[in-house]
Amino acid sequence: MTALPPFQTILDEHSAAVMAILQGAVGRDSADDCFQETFLAALRAYPKLGDASNLRGWLLTIAHRKAIDHHRARGRAPIPVAEVREVAVEDGIPEHDPGLWAAVGALPPKQRAAVALRYGSDLPHGEIAAALGCSPEAARRSLHEGLKRLRKELA
Amino acid sequence: MSTATEKSIEKLKMRAAAEGLLDVAYTTADSPFGPLLLAKTERGLVRVGLPNQDADELLVDLAARVSPRVLEAPKELDEVRRELDLYFEGKLDRFDLPLDWRLSGGFRQRVLRAIDRIPYGQTRSYTEMARKAGNERAVRAAGTACGSNPIPLVVPCHRVLRTGGALGGYGGGLPMKEGLLELEGVLDGKRKP
Numbered sequence: 001m002t003a004l005p006p007f008q009t010i011l012d013e014h015s016a017a018v019m020a021i022l023q024g025a026v027g028r029d030s031a032d033d034c035f036q037e038t039f040l041a042a043l044r045a046y047p048k049l050g051d052a053s054n055l056r057g058w059l060l061t062i063a064h065r066k067a068i069d070h071h072r073a074r075g076r077a078p079i080p081v082a083e084v085r086e087v088a089v090e091d092g093i094p095e096h097d098p099g100l101w102a103a104v105g106a107l108p109p110k111q112r113a114a115v116a117l118r119y120g121s122d123l124p125h126g127e128i129a130a131a132l133g134c135s136p137e138a139a140r141r142s143l144h145e146g147l148k149r150l151r152k153e154l155a
Numbered sequence: 156m157s158t159a160t161e162k163s164i165e166k167l168k169m170r171a172a173a174e175g176l177l178d179v180a181y182t183t184a185d186s187p188f189g190p191l192l193l194a195k196t197e198r199g200l201v202r203v204g205l206p207n208q209d210a211d212e213l214l215v216d217l218a219a220r221v222s223p224r225v226l227e228a229p230k231e232l233d234e235v236r237r238e239l240d241l242y243f244e245g246k247l248d249r250f251d252l253p254l255d256w257r258l259s260g261g262f263r264q265r266v267l268r269a270i271d272r273i274p275y276g277q278t279r280s281y282t283e284m285a286r287k288a289g290n291e292r293a294v295r296a297a298g299t300a301c302g303s304n305p306i307p308l309v310v311p312c313h314r315v316l317r318t319g320g321a322l323g324g325y326g327g328g329l330p331m332k333e334g335l336l337e338l339e340g341v342l343d344g345k346r347k348p
Contacts, residue, residue: 006179006218006225011164019160028159035163036170043176047223 004052007043014056015039017131018063021123025067034070038063056133057113064116103153104146110134111146118143168228178222180231181214187243188331191308193232196221199253200235202305205327220258239308245338248275250309258305262288266300273314276339280318302326308335 018038022031041062049058104115110132117128129139171177179201181194189206192213201221204213218225229236234252241247254271256264269287273279285297301312307326313335317323325332336342 003215003219004223006214007223008181008214008225008227011167011226015160015164016157019157019163032159032163032166035160036167039167040170040174040176043171043224 004046004049005055007046010042010055010059011039014059017056018059021060021117021131022063022067024123025064026070030070034063034066037066037069041066051109054109054113054132056131057109060131061109061113061116064113100150100154103150106153107146107149110142111149114139114142115146115150168226171224171226172228172231176224177226177228177231178224179217180226180228181217182227182229182232182236183210184232184236184239186239188327188334191239193235193239194225195232195235196255196257198255198257200306200309201255201258203307203309205307205331207328207331208326235309242308243338248339252309254306254309259300259303262290262293262296263300263303265289266297267304267306267310267312270301270304270312270315271310273311275311276341278314278316278320278336278341281315281323282318284315298323311335314339314341 015035019031019035022034022038026034038059042059045062104112106112107115113132114128117123117131118125123131125136125140125143128143129136132139132142134142168177172180175197179194179196181192181202184191184193186206190210191206192202192204192208192210193200194202194204194213194217202213202217204210214225238247238250238252242250256267259267265288266284269284270279281294281297281301282291284301285291285293288297288300290296297315301315302324304310304312304326307313313325313332315323322329322332333342
């Protein structure tokens, strides 16, 4: 088991990446809120984290969840409109399937982060690799393995 | 790092402190002997790193032995820094800081608590410290306790000398021990060990 480094090290090494991803996911105005939520959640959980081998993936997974929370909260807030449409809107953000996300949450850390970053934050492979601190090839492999496992779990 | 991220980090540290998530706050401070590492918990000052000690190693050690929630938070150590500055200017002869003793246990802690009561400008021998800690014959162990003092300067292990007045050892190096004793007026500055 790798010993947990001082949390300051994590801030020094990964805060810029977390901020960049959140700015991409929720926009500049809301990025700070999600940043606070991400790191406070990380601090709360940190002493009990069993595995320090992929801190970046762990952190980005939390950031991703906070970005989803943010979108959900906004989705629930009523949007003032001049006229109520009578036809249901077919496109837009699809309803999140709790069963699917639970299965994603159960994936090993690297696969979970790769899937979340690809389909949740809509990042291209190159950026997922940068976020996870691995090669694009390894990111692609984690994503592939994660999807294979999800298909099997949910079949 | 962008200014936006820096601001967010400042805010995060304030919120972490407010929510009780800042288990170990640290900063570095200047001294006439070089940079010091200062670290505190909610109980008090837990670690002072001397200039010749590796600050990164001390932080890794704190993460393992106290809590991995270690964050650089200079404001949390304002009072410690203020008292140390006054001490180095010769304007403070008694620290009034809460201490967290958890890094030393048993006999070592008893030795260090005895050292904590040695007044400014006075010295004691390792033998006296061993006796005060309850075992007069454990002189060597008393010496080890001094050497492993996690809160040097504030817990003044530099005031402990060999019987007969030889300097003994110091974690920060002997020139620093001499310098501190000169500052406190114990050595006249010309004496060589």
